[in-house]
Amino acid sequence: MEKAARTAPAVIVAIDGPSGTGKSSTSKAVAAQLGLSYLDTGAQYRAITWWMVSNGIDVADPSAIAAAAEKPEIISGTDPSAPTITVDGTDVAGPIRTQEVTSKVSAVSAVPEVRARITELQRSLAASAAYGIVVEGRDIGTTVLPDADLKIFLTASPEARAARRSGELKGADVNATREALIKRDAADSSRKTSPLAKADDAVEVDTSDLTLQQVIECVVTLVEEKRAAK
Numbered sequence: 001m002e003k004a005a006r007t008a009p010a011v012i013v014a015i016d017g018p019s020g021t022g023k024s025s026t027s028k029a030v031a032a033q034l035g036l037s038y039l040d041t042g043a044q045y046r047a048i049t050w051w052m053v054s055n056g057i058d059v060a061d062p063s064a065i066a067a068a069a070e071k072p073e074i075i076s077g078t079d080p081s082a083p084t085i086t087v088d089g090t091d092v093a094g095p096i097r098t099q100e101v102t103s104k105v106s107a108v109s110a111v112p113e114v115r116a117r118i119t120e121l122q123r124s125l126a127a128s129a130a131y132g133i134v135v136e137g138r139d140i141g142t143t144v145l146p147d148a149d150l151k152i153f154l155t156a157s158p159e160a161r162a163a164r165r166s167g168e169l170k171g172a173d174v175n176a177t178r179e180a181l182i183k184r185d186a187a188d189s190s191r192k193t194s195p196l197a198k199a200d201d202a203v204e205v206d207t208s209d210l211t212l213q214q215v216i217e218c219v220v221t222l223v224e225e226k227r228a229a230k
């Protein structure tokens with residue numbers, strides 16, 4: 001499998017969708033199975049948000065965020081078996097998942113200067129992935145990589161998504177998790193710059209009643225079809 005992937009043409013896959021639809025788990029597994037790189041763009045927006053919070057920037061002030069947007073150095077490691085994220089050399093994989101960062105990331109990622117900065121990083125990582133890459137986020141198919149070989153838009157009911165997320169966050173209340181998810185999706189979908197949206201040419205997959213393994217198999221098949229046609 002790995003060997004075949006290495007001789008196949010590079011393939012760019014964009015996977016978008018709201019929170020808890022299975023983007024990260026699916027993208028990581030598909031990339032690992034097909035020998036591709038993997039980029040979690042949500043982690044990059046979380047990393048810049050973590051830096052803003054750590055440096056006392058008021059996240060309710062878009063001009064303060066814009067003025068600082070170029071300052072942190074954000075580096076993503078794109079091996080799907082061990083993805084990494086550092087800010088100014090510090091490993092922030094843990095700190096970017098706190099409730100504080102989660103509650104502030106939509107405000108920070110709505111600022112156009114932040115999006116321009118992070119989009120540039122994403123495009124450069126995609127361009128340098130020798131065998132291809134799976135990039136997951138909210139605006140990959142619409143804005144970051146509009147020429148991707150394959151675009152997938154994952155959806156799932158708010159109930160399924162909340163149950164998955166509260167399963168991860170020990171002791172979290174499902175209803176509170178569901179409300180927080182809906183609020184974040186609404187903010188991400190309604191922002192002016194590059195909102196969460198399905199690209200016209202994306203394949204939509206509703207994962208509510210599918211196992212993770214079924215979703216992975218579905219996406220692997222779609223990538224293989226695209227690769228065979230290249």
Ligand SMILES: Nc1ncnc2c1ncn2[C@@H]1O[C@H](COP(=O)(O)OP(=O)(O)O)[C@@H](O)[C@H]1O
Pocket residue numbers: 017018019020021022023024025026164165168207210211212213215
């Ligand atoms: N089809 C599925 N069925 C059940 N659980 C799933 C499915 N897809 C993902 N999960 C689980 O749901 C949680 C959220 O998935 P994740 O991949 O982080 O979603 P996203 O990146 O879209 O926010 C994880 O714990 C993951 O294992």
Ligand SMILES: Nc1ccn([C@H]2C[C@H](O)[C@@H](COP(=O)(O)OP(=O)(O)O)O2)c(=O)n1
Pocket residue numbers: 018019020024041042043045046105106109110136137138139140184188
């Ligand atoms: N391409 C992207 C990816 C994420 N974001 C923003 C919006 C999201 O609410 C946050 C966090 O994304 P992340 O994928 O980590 O979120 P969840 O895994 O769904 O909790 O980042 C974005 O604006 N554009």
